[in-house]
Amino acid sequence: MSASDVRPAVPEWLRVPADPNDLAEAVWPPACARTSDGVLTVGGVSATELAERFGTPLYVLDQDAVIGQARRVRRAFAAAAERHGTTARVYYASKAFLSTEVVRWVTGEGLAVDVATGGELAVALAAGADPGLIGLHGNNKSRLELARAVELGVGSVIVDSLIEIDRLAEIAAARGAVQPVLVRVNSGVHAETHDFLATAHEDQKFGFALADADEVVARIRDLPSLRFLGLHCHIGSQIFGTAGFAESASRLVEVHARLLAGGEAPVLNLGGGFGIAYTSVDDPTDIEDLADGIVDAVARECVAHGVALPTLAFEPGRAIVGRAGITLYEVGTTKSVRVSADLERLYVSVDGGMSDNARPALYGADYSARLAGRISAAPPTLARVVGRHCESGDIVVDAEYLPADTAPGDLLAVPATGAYCFSLASNYNYVPRPPVVAVSDGTARIIVRGETIDDLLARDAGIPTEGAE
Template sequence: MLPAVDSLVPEWLVVPDDPNDLADGVWPSSARRNADGVLDVAGVSATALAQTYGTPLLVLDEDEARGRARRFRTAFERAAAEHNTTAQVYYAGKAFLCTTVARWVVDEGLRVDVCTGGELAVALAAGVAPGTIGFHGNNKSVVELERAVEVGVGTIIVDSAIEIERLAAITARLDVRQRVLVRVISGVHAETHDFLATAHEDQKFGFPFAEAETAVARIRELPGLEFAGLHCHIGSQIFGVAGFRESASRVLDLHTTLLEGGAVPQLNLGGGFGIAYTRVDDPTPIDELAAGIVAAVAEGCAARGISVPALSFEPGRAIIGTAGVTIYEVGTTKDVTVESGQDRRYVSVDGGMSDNARPALYGAQYSARLASRAGTGAPQLSRVVGKHCESGDIVVDHEYLPNDLAPGDLLAVPATGAYCVSLASNYNHVPRPPVVAVRKGNSTVIVHGETIDDLLARDAGIDGASGSARHQ
């Protein structure tokens, strides 16, 4: 067994007593090994899923997703009621959106947050009531805004002075009134990757406080717009409530100032709640998050002598992330000697950065386990890599896997429900994988996988011949 301290190994990674174990909180609560040592999710084995649908394959545990959605709603509603206000929870569709997932979260009492015309189309196709949709985005086109207003989207979160004027023209033309929130920059930095910290001043989202006052004044004088309140989002993959507490305090200063000119009925504090990707991640329990954040707002309002506004929140990853497990097939393994004779095993799988871009984009850390059997070998320091022609095509940067892992084995990566499908690409002309929902021993395709023919169908140079016909 390798020593626990190694120059190739980050401090947080320790040699496991059992390289087949499934860390609590990282995997769906239904994940376990069956009598044959095969990984099961919601009563469906990884081997059966791979045989039926192929690999790579994203597996979503429906009950895990629904349960987390339900817990978020009840936790925030309960916390809000304790402070004599209300709370609405929107599912942040950018994490992963398809019609089936949209229906799951709506069934559990959530609203839906979208940020493009495409996401809006998916939500509407799922039957989501337009009045329960929030529409984000820093560059919504006129066409997207017109569609949102026409269908009766409940809230549009405005992000620039230009967008306010666009909406004013659209509502005047359609003779309707549109409810809007103003997104502001609180200046609170989430303790996370720079690209994920969305509340610092030098970034594309929202209004600085001084400009927000001008924006609200303009909205209030436009007959087609209804100012409904403020919105702020401080980042992603955040543990604890300290950042939310500080951001809420700053936004409440602006909120109090704006009350001098009229009502400010709502405060939306966004999302960004973190999940566990590795066994050392320690996300804040949902009930604790809700109680702490709502209490911070209530305390801030009491200190300013104002009523607590209606509150809104937008979890995405925290609902769908842990519900997802990606299954790959191992193609090759290779031991590489580096740094004073120490070894690392490279495990190549049949997917990679085309189905999970987060490690390449953000340096995100993931876990992995042998899924088609229980390994019998000792833990081996390993790096799971994809099949793409990029040295940065890393799926799991640091992990201990059994040293008897071999080509043909299945490997499972947990916590892939959020942002993997959303960020998926066809890099190197690799088709995007299917998404399968599992529940009580059954599996159902909810997003079809692509084929080579699908990719070739977009190529205008094929002159009408199918890809399969051209390549026979």
């Protein structure tokens, strides 16, 4: 490992704040504030009340922020599409955060839902989602999942391999159905993001090479039990700006125009993966600018190739739910560690960790943190928030400036945890997963129950249970 591969003790982007109690506006939910005595509130509910009622760690989701962002995204893309004489559909990403309540919130705002497993599909259906407004993703869908999709009349299956195309066609034919499909292709445009998040590389598990699209689509059109809807492309996640989408659109529309010569192709799905702010220096593109920039780029390419603009589809990913969530922790221990001759770091250990937020360990993701139960007049000090797991890589916030008097018993809040934290949660070290609480207009309620030690033990077949043989 070279010196360049090692993260610096203090990241270049991290600045010493004038006040370590301040809340960076773009990072926290819009309804986050502090009371007169310095307690953090979200959705009109204080962090101390939430911790007392539900315990810590605790996922907190601002219901109004999720609904408001879903509405804003849908309107932005609808307006951008309407200016060019077409329509747009926005899909909510189940993998970002999934519960029946959240599905009801976003479908109530007119969003469709994308799922990638039978489990995600079951949750969406339990929430009352219209199967015709569900897209089924995945590179290795089981026969059972494909059969269920056909049986339900799922709006689109995003096919990922020739084997899957034949398998799906066989299943649909056996049921006398015609299943609409999108073909996932890799445009060769690589998002400027972590390698594990960039999903348009040719050398990866998702999709077909763009050069193979004509052959793949011809195969689908020869199968009477399948209906080709169009191309799907996803260039990555946590993307700022529109340049990558514009370049991807230029390549996709060229193929789309060619495919029209052989039959219909009514839909073009540009994916999404729009970024959010995790730290004070992150500057995500406004959703209206994204919508206008991407749709304008597609429209230009369609004009250049002399074809009508198809129905457009987008998958914003974390941009719907990410900013709406915070996670509350209680500080258990602190200790000062000398990093170098002139640098000390305060290690702040909390009662959660990589079991409730795996992203720092998986991707080196950066997060922010603030005291949630009080404000402090102490000066800022370099800190690292770490979890309670038996791993040196169990880091919640790699580098942050917190008040120097941060101490055991303090309540700590980490923002921008609405996406991919609950979804990736585990029982590592046999730690129960936390509950999820929705807050709105001064009220709080559990929308996903937390686990207990008894729940974990109940799965162990070696423990006798009453009535068991």
